[in-house]
Amino acid sequence: MDKCHPSRKQLFHRFGGAVWRFAIVVVGLFAAWPELAQAITISHNDALRVGKRVWQNECGGTISGLTSWNQAEDFASLGIGHFIWYPKGRQGPFEESFPKLVSFVSKRGATLPTLLLGVGRVQPCPWNSRAEFLQAQNTVEMNQLRGFLVDTIDLQAEFLVARLEAALPKMLAEAAPAERSNVQQQFERLTKTPQGCYALIDYVNFKGEGVLHTER
Structure with missing residues (x-):
């Protein structure tokens, strides 16, 4: 299943160095808001709402959209944030984020499916190519992975907030x-x-x- 948004390579070529300039503009739009002098905090309910909004915006709110691998890319993109997971021996220009997500949600008590045990220690993606990934769409492992991602929408949003703060x-x-x-x-x-x-x-x-x- 392809992602419901342009690939990171497409975004790279489309936006290039304008990313940082636009980010400053986005931040500046909210200059009238009260100042916050502490760490970012978000309630469970707000995290769930934010997570569902990201899920809808990036995956059309579909379960299948939580597991994707774009054409011309060398990694799986998983969860509401399309967190990157590289196969063994692969690396690219984008930061690998899925193992960090798994570690984050595990520390908050989420139960990991067998496929993800040890992933927080930077285990590689078990599928070596997009073709292998697509062939595994209806396997037990893929369905368990999707179930885990559906059950942790709120924790994925909290991870995005922590990543934002960092x-x-x-x-x-x-x-x-x-x-x-x-x-x-x-x-x-x-x-x-x-x-x-x-x-x-x-x-x-x-x-x-x-x-x-x-x-x-």
Whole structure:
């Protein structure tokens, strides 16, 4: 099943170095919001709402859309955030995020299917190609994987929030010194509400933070 949005390679060529400039514009749109001077917090209910919104936006709200592998890509894209999972011996310009997600949700008590046991220790994707992945669409392993992803929508959203929070220092490091204070202030204002978190999550997760040169 193909993803319901352009591949990362297509986004790379389409947006290029404009990612960081646009991210600053997005943050600036919320400059009137009250300032937040603490870590990003989100309730379980808000996390579930944000997660379902990302799921609908990126996968059409379908279960099959939670497991995909785009043409011309060398990795599986899983979950509401299309988290990357590389097969053994593969690496690319994009950060591998699925093992980190598995570790995150496991630490929060989620039960892992057999396929994912050990994945938090950076086990490789068991499918070596898109062809193998597509052939496995109706297997027990794939259905268990989809069930796990459906059951952890809220935790996936919390992972996206944590990833967003971790992105700020990297964004500040790349920003011009004169812009850093304003960028941080607007970032904190934007993340004060679930709607603001969603806006930044949607952009940072799918267009990139603008700090990895390989993703520009």
